[in-house]
Amino acid sequence: CEQSPAVYLRDDPLFGTLQLQQHSELRAPTAERAAFYLDAAIASRQRDEGDAHMLYTLHVYQYSVAGRGG
Numbered sequence: 125c126e127q128s129p130a131v132y133l134r135d136d137p138l139f140g141t142l143q144l145q146q147h148s149e150l151r152a153p154t155a156e157r158a159a160f161y162l163d164a165a166i167a168s169r170q171r172d173e174g175d176a177h178m179l180y181t182l183h184v185y186q187y188s189v190a191g192r193g194g
Contacts, residue, residue: 144179158182 134143152158162180169178 147179 134145136143150161152161165178165180
């Protein structure tokens with residue numbers, strides 16, 4: 125029994141681009157927690173059988189510069 129993919133790429137003829145659908149976002153409060161999540165995802169992927177692709181993006185936000193001298 126073949127499972128359906130959890131994420132789809134859809135061709136958008138109106139804009140001539142591909143769109144990623146059914147993806148999820150996971151936010152981490154620290155760089156260490158983000159690294160933990162990425163390590164866990166990679167370890168899980170290596171246990172799965174068959175061919176698979178992994179797509180991830182990393183967005184880094186700085187909300188304040190508290191503690192910086194001026």
